[in-house]
Amino acid sequence: MKAKPVIIAQGLTKRFGTFTATDHISFHVDKGEIFGFLGANGAGKTTAMRMLCGLSRPTEGTATVAGFDVCREAEQVKRHIGYMSQKFALYDDLTVYENLRLFGGIYGMGGKAIREKAVFLLQELGLATERDTRVQALPLGWKQKLAFSLSIFHEPKIVFLDEPTGGVDPVTRRQFWELIYRAADRGITVFVTTHYMDEAEYCDRVSIMVDGQIEALDTPSALKRRFGADTMYDVFLRLARTARRT
Amino acid sequence: MAPLVAAHGLRKSFGKTEALRGVGFEVAEGEIYGLIGPDGAGKSTLFRILATLLKADGGTATIDGLDVLAHYRPLRRRIGYMPGRFSLYQDLTVEENLAFFASIFGTTLRENYHLVADIYRQLEPFRHRRAGQLSGGMKQKLALSCTLIHAPRLLLLDEPTTGVDPVSRKEFWDTLRRLRDEQGITVIVSTPYMDEATQCDRIALIQEGAFLRVDTPQGIVDAYADTLWAVRSDRMHRLQDDLHRYPAVRTAFPFGETFHVTLHPGASARALCRHLEDCGHNNVEVRPICAGIEDCFMSLMKKSHES
Numbered sequence: 001m002k003a004k005p006v007i008i009a010q011g012l013t014k015r016f017g018t019f020t021a022t023d024h025i026s027f028h029v030d031k032g033e034i035f036g037f038l039g040a041n042g043a044g045k046t047t048a049m050r051m052l053c054g055l056s057r058p059t060e061g062t063a064t065v066a067g068f069d070v071c072r073e074a075e076q077v078k079r080h081i082g083y084m085s086q087k088f089a090l091y092d093d094l095t096v097y098e099n100l101r102l103f104g105g106i107y108g109m110g111g112k113a114i115r116e117k118a119v120f121l122l123q124e125l126g127l128a129t130e131r132d133t134r135v136q137a138l139p140l141g142w143k144q145k146l147a148f149s150l151s152i153f154h155e156p157k158i159v160f161l162d163e164p165t166g167g168v169d170p171v172t173r174r175q176f177w178e179l180i181y182r183a184a185d186r187g188i189t190v191f192v193t194t195h196y197m198d199e200a201e202y203c204d205r206v207s208i209m210v211d212g213q214i215e216a217l218d219t220p221s222a223l224k225r226r227f228g229a230d231t232m233y234d235v236f237l238r239l240a241r242t243a244r245r246t
Numbered sequence: 247m248a249p250l251v252a253a254h255g256l257r258k259s260f261g262k263t264e265a266l267r268g269v270g271f272e273v274a275e276g277e278i279y280g281l282i283g284p285d286g287a288g289k290s291t292l293f294r295i296l297a298t299l300l301k302a303d304g305g306t307a308t309i310d311g312l313d314v315l316a317h318y319r320p321l322r323r324r325i326g327y328m329p330g331r332f333s334l335y336q337d338l339t340v341e342e343n344l345a346f347f348a349s350i351f352g353t354t355l356r357e358n359y360h361l362v363a364d365i366y367r368q369l370e371p372f373r374h375r376r377a378g379q380l381s382g383g384m385k386q387k388l389a390l391s392c393t394l395i396h397a398p399r400l401l402l403l404d405e406p407t408t409g410v411d412p413v414s415r416k417e418f419w420d421t422l423r424r425l426r427d428e429q430g431i432t433v434i435v436s437t438p439y440m441d442e443a444t445q446c447d448r449i450a451l452i453q454e455g456a457f458l459r460v461d462t463p464q465g466i467v468d469a470y471a472d473t474l475w476a477v478r479s480d481r482m483h484r485l486q487d488d489l490h491r492y493p494a495v496r497t498a499f500p501f502g503e504t505f506h507v508t509l510h511p512g513a514s515a516r517a518l519c520r521h522l523e524d525c526g527h528n529n530v531e532v533r534p535i536c537a538g539i540e541d542c543f544m545s546l547m548k549k550s551h552e553s
Contacts, residue, residue, distance in 0.1 A: 040411040042381035042383070140285045163409065166409055167285035167405075170543055171499075195410070197502075198500075201502040220503065237412060
């Protein structure tokens with residue numbers, strides 16, 4: 001029997017006054033899948049993501065995330081997901097270890113579990129010697145990798161990544177994707193937004209939002225076939241050009 | 247003809263961090279000059295020195311013959327600086343922001359409307375909307391209008407396209423080219439998106455406070471010395487490990503739907519292909535390709551770390 005999808009959205013809608021930011025989107029994401037959530041600025045991605053994280057109440061429609069309803073069980077949703085964005089990830093004034101303790105604590109992990117997991121994680125990232133270094137002194141690439149590891153520190157079912165690789169150098173960007181693959185191999189579902197179209201190719205499936213609606217959803221190779229395009233960049237340009245919203 | 251911008255040996259440190267380690271370059275009038283590099287490479291520090299907002303620890307810079315330290319006042323009229331963070335007044339409307347920046351430089355929107363008409367026309371339907379309520383692409387257009395309103399000769403644009411979707415990014419570059427062609431404006435612009443390098447007349451690849459190389463985008467690509475192979479198979483997730491484990495492989499990086507691979511001298515693509523088939527890959531494809539800017543950047547990054 002096929003496992004139940006980890007994210008199920010049905011007719012998910014959010015209106016602000018007369019403006020429909022997210023307009024009846026329906027889709028599902030399977031366990032361990034890397035799901036790329038693409039769209040132009042203002043297409044409604046952030047609003048949709050906030051609803052899925054239990055941070056914003058849908059005006060209409062439903063969604064379950066990790067088996068919990070985003071309206072009625074928002075607190076449970078928050079416990080079972082991880083979140084990382086380029087804009088906010090870590091506390092600069094705290095040391096590496098203090099950040100681990102803080103986030104572990106917030107997600108309800110016990111002291112012993114945090115200590116054990118921290119040793120393992122710092123080893124894996126090659127950051128063992130930087131345990132007591134303040135985060136602000138770390139190179140950006142290390143910060144981003146640490147932030148990602150922190151977002152899955154409590155072993156969530158799903159991790160939401162909002163433009164996680166913006167601004168990092170090309171080598172670090174690729175190392176970051178290796179971490180994503182490793183998490184997905186462990187069964188963590190990855191829901192990721194990006195403006196790098198080569199990264200869209202690394203996803204199992206990709207959805208593209210235009211004017212609040214999902215205009216296309218498929219594997220990268222199927223999308224390229226359908227639009228007769230060589231790259232995901234071309235697919236994106238084709239679809240985003242049809243947008244009426246600015 | 248003297249260059250519009252000339253910098254020599256610029257150095258700047260913040261505590262123990264060396265943000266710029268002796269950077270020198272020249273920009274000709276009417277050129278679109280790109281600073282291509284990741285966050286933390288020193289791009290913003292360089293912009294702030296050129297914009298007369300930060301004093302270098304060493305070195306000199308002149309713009310239009312004016313020294314950035316000695317002549318900072320007259321110089322500020324000739325440059326338009328757009329910082330990386332959105333720095334317009336969120337509580338003012340589109341029109342109020344533009345009027346404000348015009349008045350600082352003793353001009354008015356009406357007087358210099360022709361300079362911004364091309365960009366501002368798209369914003370006019372929203373001219374009574376507060377800047378904070380605009381979408382990302384619109385904010386960027388407004389910021390560019392505010393930077394242009396006093397008729398600067400040089401634009402200093404610090405990552406104007408970061409976080410902006412591919413369609414808006416393309417429009418933005420079209421706008422920059424029109425400014426260059428129609429108004430003769432010189433542009434220094436930075437970006438972390440390597441694919442945007444080809445939009446510039448010349449680019450400097452910058453990493454850890456130093457220029458790795460300066461050339462035309464084509465010149466940079468032509469100087470790539472290795473043979474580069476694009477490799478794919480039906481099992482892309484496993485390909486990475488199998489490539490790294492093969493001793494003849496020097497570098498292997500994912501690039502969209504293929505891996506870009508360089509081999510050690512003497513190794514053959516045919517042997518690599520056989521190795522992958524032995525590992526259980528089907529539909530293995532190994533073909534030579536031309537390097538892109540991102541390949542060049544990663545190769546130069548590696549060399550600078552090794553030296």
